[in-house]
Amino acid sequence: MSTILQGGPHAGPRAASNPVLSIKDLRVSYTTGLGTVNAVDGVSLDIGAGEIFGLAGESGCGKSTIANAVMRLLQAPAKITAGSIDLNQCNVLTLSDEELRRTRWRDMSMVFQSAMNAMNPVMTIGEQIMDVFTTHEKMPKKEARERAAHLLSLVDIKADRLKSYPHQLSGGMRQRVVIAIALALNPSLLIMDEPTTALDVVVQRDIMAQIKELQQSLGFSVLFITHDISLMVELSHRMAVMYAGRLVEVAPSNVLLDDPLHPYTTALMNAFPPLSGPRTELLGLPDAPPTSAGRPSGCSFHPRCPLAMDACRIQDPVLRPAAENHDAACLLVPEFVVPPERLAQ
Amino acid sequence: MRFLLRRLGFYLIAFWACITLNFFLPRLMPGDPVSRMFAQVQTQMRPDQIAALRQLFGLTNKPLWQQYLDYIGNIFRGNMGISLSRFPTPVSSVISSEIGWTLLLGATSLIIAVVLGNLLGIIAAWRRGKFLDSVFPPLLVFVGSFPYFWLAMAALYLFGIVLGWFPLNHAFTDGVEPSFSFSYVADVANHLVLPALTIVLVSIGGWMLGMRNTMIATTAEDYITMARAKGLRSGRIMFHYAARNAMLPSITAFGMSLGFVVGGALLTETVFAYPGIGYQLLNSVQALDYPLTQGIFLTITTAVLAANFLVDIIYVRLDPRVRVS
Ligand SMILES: Nc1ncnc2c1ncn2[C@@H]1O[C@H](COP(=O)(O)OP(=O)(O)OP(=O)(O)O)[C@@H](O)[C@H]1O
Ligand SMILES: [Mg+2]
Numbered sequence: 001m002s003t004i005l006q007g008g009p010h011a012g013p014r015a016a017s018n019p020v021l022s023i024k025d026l027r028v029s030y031t032t033g034l035g036t037v038n039a040v041d042g043v044s045l046d047i048g049a050g051e052i053f054g055l056a057g058e059s060g061c062g063k064s065t066i067a068n069a070v071m072r073l074l075q076a077p078a079k080i081t082a083g084s085i086d087l088n089q090c091n092v093l094t095l096s097d098e099e100l101r102r103t104r105w106r107d108m109s110m111v112f113q114s115a116m117n118a119m120n121p122v123m124t125i126g127e128q129i130m131d132v133f134t135t136h137e138k139m140p141k142k143e144a145r146e147r148a149a150h151l152l153s154l155v156d157i158k159a160d161r162l163k164s165y166p167h168q169l170s171g172g173m174r175q176r177v178v179i180a181i182a183l184a185l186n187p188s189l190l191i192m193d194e195p196t197t198a199l200d201v202v203v204q205r206d207i208m209a210q211i212k213e214l215q216q217s218l219g220f221s222v223l224f225i226t227h228d229i230s231l232m233v234e235l236s237h238r239m240a241v242m243y244a245g246r247l248v249e250v251a252p253s254n255v256l257l258d259d260p261l262h263p264y265t266t267a268l269m270n271a272f273p274p275l276s277g278p279r280t281e282l283l284g285l286p287d288a289p290p291t292s293a294g295r296p297s298g299c300s301f302h303p304r305c306p307l308a309m310d311a312c313r314i315q316d317p318v319l320r321p322a323a324e325n326h327d328a329a330c331l332l333v334p335e336f337v338v339p340p341e342r343l344a345q
Numbered sequence: 346m347r348f349l350l351r352r353l354g355f356y357l358i359a360f361w362a363c364i365t366l367n368f369f370l371p372r373l374m375p376g377d378p379v380s381r382m383f384a385q386v387q388t389q390m391r392p393d394q395i396a397a398l399r400q401l402f403g404l405t406n407k408p409l410w411q412q413y414l415d416y417i418g419n420i421f422r423g424n425m426g427i428s429l430s431r432f433p434t435p436v437s438s439v440i441s442s443e444i445g446w447t448l449l450l451g452a453t454s455l456i457i458a459v460v461l462g463n464l465l466g467i468i469a470a471w472r473r474g475k476f477l478d479s480v481f482p483p484l485l486v487f488v489g490s491f492p493y494f495w496l497a498m499a500a501l502y503l504f505g506i507v508l509g510w511f512p513l514n515h516a517f518t519d520g521v522e523p524s525f526s527f528s529y530v531a532d533v534a535n536h537l538v539l540p541a542l543t544i545v546l547v548s549i550g551g552w553m554l555g556m557r558n559t560m561i562a563t564t565a566e567d568y569i570t571m572a573r574a575k576g577l578r579s580g581r582i583m584f585h586y587a588a589r590n591a592m593l594p595s596i597t598a599f600g601m602s603l604g605f606v607v608g609g610a611l612l613t614e615t616v617f618a619y620p621g622i623g624y625q626l627l628n629s630v631q632a633l634d635y636p637l638t639q640g641i642f643l644t645i646t647t648a649v650l651a652a653n654f655l656v657d658i659i660y661v662r663l664d665p666r667v668r669v670s
Contacts, residue, residue: 071574104576112574117567122589122664131585135577165665181575 019046020221026083039065041245052222054232054239062245063225109182113193119166126162132184151180172203191223244300251326261328352657356650426636436640447621451606454544462552470560485550497543497616514618540617560591600656604649
């Protein structure tokens with residue numbers, strides 16, 4: 001086995017040998033009247049135990065589609081055309097409806113992109129936390145209420161809020177409640193799809209700090225999705241940059257920050273000053289990412305790439321090792337070859 | 346609570362506006378309203394009787410404001426004047442003798458149509474494109490698009506005459522003395538089936554489609570996705586998460602319909618010779634029986650306002666958001 005694969009959970013672009021989540025060659029397409037969009041086009045990634053894995057990329061590159069595929073929440077017109085998704089060594093895609101229902105929230109939970117609307121407006125916060133316990137653990141109401149109160153205390157919300165309705169909470173509180181609900185059953189994987197985009201920067205930082213703390217004490221793994229790269233670098237151990245349905249670069253966050261290899265990653269980094277609030281234009285990147293119109297020949301990024309060469313128009317780069325703990329999909333980046341003396345070890 | 350008080354205030358004002366209008370309308374008609382109103386029966390009445398009636402209606406030579414106060418006083422004492430077409434029965438007795446049957450028929454059929462229609466709508470939306478969803482909506486729309494008269498006659502012919510399962514007319518068997526006995530209640534129920542069934546048949550499709558469409562819109566909401574992600578059971582998501590929210594517009598529509606139940610179901614009453622307000626209203630309009638017409642309209646208005654208030658109360662229970670707004 002190569003050294004790359006032997007590193008600790010945060011050492012290389014690949015996770016430890018027993019990943020919590022393992023996605024292999026996932027392909028998802030949406031077929032509408034306008035044609036077929038390959039929203040996710042052959043994505044493979046592993047997330048180790050206790051690891052925070054970031055997934056960054058422009059709007060529309062397919063981040064939410066991956067998240068929903070893992071939770072098996074995709075609905076028509078979405079279709080998973082290939083690949084496998086293993087959660088704790090068990091293929092999520094082949095579970096029966098009832099098995100899936102039991103797996104959801106117990107093994108994997110999710111904080112939604114639009115967490116503001118993720119709570120039922122006509123039920124109290126308490127009822128919406130408690131039904132997780134009463135459904136999955138057949139817990140009596142009273143005990144469920146105590147557990148719910150405890151859960152709220154994890155995110156610094158007073159227990160008397162159990163009787164509140166979602167509209168009675170501020171945006172930040174609502175978001176913390178949603179996070180608390182996501183942690184109710186101590187899942188091994190927490191998916192967070194842009195959990196803080198609707199909040200102001202201060203609240204956003206607050207909540208992210210809280211998540212990091214909880215993650216350290218409870219030890220769950222996180223798939224963290226955002227297009228705010230600076231936030232992601234701070235929070236995640238390892239991260240992947242996604243472009244037009246594919247991963248173009250994967251590396252530990254500090255490595256990616258110090259030494260981005262893919263021109264798209266560089267552009268994405270430049271687009272976000274460290275304390276970014278609202279979304280800004282991708283500096284220096286003309287046009288928009290490819291959509292249903294179809295993928296350009298060669299590297300999908302070449303029409304917008306400042307460094308594009310002739311070869312980029314023809315040859316489609318694959319994600320391959322670019323350094324010991326660094327993968328990239330770019331023709332400009334030479335392939336990393338493991339030194340023979342290390343292989344011999 | 347503040348919300349409900351505000352609504353109550355609004356309904357009281359609406360009620361007041363309505364009786365005021367009722368007061369002024371006959372007085373705005375050209376000529377002497379009393380002579381007009383009594384044109385039909387005048388010939389049978391002696392002048393002193395007419396004077397007494399004028400007195401009763403408040404249509405005297407008193408100043409207008411005094412007439413107005415008298416009128417309002419009469420209304421609150423339940424005194425809505427004398428029916429002209431059924432002279433000398435007071436309007437209030439005409440209405441109260443019919444309203445029970447109207448409420449029985451109207452409320453029964455409305456509640457069945459609403460409950461059943463909404464339930465079908467919920468299930469159809471939840472199992473979109475499946476059997477229930479593909480068969481029922483077109484079928485019910487088809488049935489609902491028949492002229493009611495035709496449908497009612499067909500039902501009467503099939504179940505009443507050919508099969509003989511149900512009685513042909515009236516609210517209970519002629520000659521039976523109303524009582525609280527089981528046999529009387531069963532008799533009334535038996536007479537109720539066909540009229541109620543026909544009303545349910547023509548109205549249920551609307552309820553089902555309305556509910557189905559809101560329900561489909563609701564299932565696209567993020568909190569439904571989250572509920573699914575939470576691994577809740579399908580039944581709980583369907584009723585507690587989706588239907589609880591999708592029901593809200595239906596409640597408003599239900600309130601409206603509930604109020605108008607009081608107006609009676611003219612066609613049903615006609616086909617099944619069922620007693621009720623609808624027939625009285627038609628009758629009073631044809632006979633130029635202004636006091637009765639006005640009395641019935643006033644009753645309908647009151648019922649609509651009261652039903653709306655009831656819906657507000659239910660709404661506050663169901664939607665926590667209106668409690669603050
Ligand atoms: N319901 C849908 N029908 C058709 N196409 C869809 C649908 N949902 C997503 N897509 C397409 O799939 C692609 C990926 O969408 P996805 O929501 O995964 O992007 P994203 O990376 O999460 O973007 P954002 O940052 O805006 O949330 C988009 O280009 C979009 O056009
Ligand atoms: Mg998204």
